């Protein structure tokens with residue numbers, strides 16, 4: 001039985017550890033009290049993000065969840081409704097944030113790998129009537145996590161934005177992995193952000209920073225978001241040590257995301273060619289892939305355990321589905337090694353079942 005020489009952790013792109021260069025940048029960061037607006041490194045990061053996303057202003061926040069939930073809170077009133085894909089992060093993985101923090105209801109639509117278009121939205125805006133909740137916001141996720149790292153086509157985002165604005169709705173973009181969409185397509189970050197009223201990005205995913213996200217929008221939006229960040233407990237003091245990691249990540253780890261996408265293709269090709277495993281989606285666009293396990297090989301948990309014995313870590317996400325994500329801490333050689341181990345494990349489990 002083959003084992004990886006060191007652990008190959010494909011559970012998530014959040015498992016990366018700060019590099020020596022990043023730690024050095026953190027150690028030497030100029031800092032101040034950011035709640036007083038006095039941390040020069042945080043300010044520099046916020047200016048950099050506003051510039052990259054083509055927005056008036058940006059705000060550094062502790063997590064992607066807080067970033068999304070601040071945006072939802074600023075855009076809505078209690079009793080409002082937001083529209084999102086049924087598999088979206090804001091709906092599934094943020095502990096009921098829209099309901100708990102903003103008193104907002106979610107109306108879900110069934111997209112394709114998290115992607116939808118205007119035809120899914122037609123007729124969903126509630127008429128102005130005392131009985132009805134008020135439709136207020138459309139949330140888009142790009143790339144889409146549960147959709148398998150799928151890229152939301154820019155043309156669809158533009159159509160959705162035009163439609164939403166015509167109906168007096170706002171558009172929020174959960175761009176935790178917008179970096180990956182930009183690298184995979186060559187379309188600049190600001191083009192993706194342009195149709196959206198607010199954008200959230202994460203430094204703690206593929207970019208490899210230990211902590212941190214940012215939101216961006218108009219000056220007035222960010223002024224209100226700053227107050228909500230305080231309300232949610234996200235005001236940070238000498239946060240420049242974290243902002244320095246994010247700045248370092250933008251400078252050194254953005255363009256290399258292309259490598260993660262190549263490594264995902266290595267895994268995808270092997271999974272496609274492995275009896276008992278089925279790749280989802282068939283076409284992998286960025287750094288996330290799912291594999292459905294034929295029940296004859298056991299459950300997703302069985303398969304995960306068998307891989308872990310060989311030092312390959314994956315995430316079971318459904319009874320028969322595992323997730324694999326490539327990132328900064330997985331080299332090409334490790335992706336190739338993991339692919340072989342996955343294939344051999346599937347073969348072994350199939351033989352045991354026969």
Ligand SMILES: *Cc1c(COP(=O)(O)O)cnc(C)c1O
Nearest residue numbers: 063064065066089141145174176
């Ligand atoms: C990871 C992620 C977030 C934010 O997650 P945090 O762990 O709170 O930083 C938001 N949206 C998507 C699509 C994500 O994958």
